[in-house]
Amino acid sequence: MDVVLPCLDEAAALPVVLAGLPPGFRAIVVDNGSTDGSPEIAARLGAKVVHESRRGYGAAVHTGLEYATSDIVCFLDADGSLDAGMLPTLTDAVDGGADLAVGRRVPVSRAAWPWHARAGNLLLSAILRRQRVPVHDIAPIRAARREQLLALGVGDRAFGYPLELLLKAGRAGWRIDEFDVEYRPRVAGTRSKVSGSVRGTYRAIRDMARVLRG
Helix, strand or coil, rough: CCEEEEEEECCHHHHHHHCCCCCCCCEEECCCCCCCHHHHHHCCCCCCCECCCCCCCHHHHHHHHHHCCCCCEEEECCCECCHHHHHHHHHHHHHHHEEEEEEEECCHHHHHHHHHHHHHHHHHHHHHHCCCCCCCCCCCEEEHHHHHHHHCCCCCCCHHHHHHHHHHHHHHHEEEEEEEEEECCCCCCCCCCCCCCCHHHHHHHHHHHHHHHH
């Protein structure tokens, strides 16, 4: 099973994240312009490394999806904040009939999820539920069938990608299963491009607002 990990300067976290992948799950690390040696570390640890020069979460995720070869593809942040042990639960759900299985972050401490990021997520997930997409998070860990994802035609290549994915999945009538997943502070030595600052959260919400406007 392929696991796509978008990566921008995650050298400190990659050893922990890659070691935590369950047996049978293969890492595709999509480097998005790291300057800290992330791709070399990932390759040394046995991951398949591909490069995406266009900056943006969506660009990295889509490139990883294109390189994946397994029927079901998983997506996981490369910062060590999410429990990779949840991946079999998500893939089992897809095998069991779900079109998309996603994680709902449950923070282990207040420090794991800054207030500004949590507030933005609450707003966006409320908007999704009003559009009959039954989720409480914007799915930083997820699994779906590769061909279905490609056919969905998600076009955003920035922070709006996960929101557009959920909106299009809902409109397509996909069955979406959501599971609680432990959300921990990032591995020391890494910094979030979204929740690490108010500015980063603002940029993410701006990209997602653009998706909502269509």
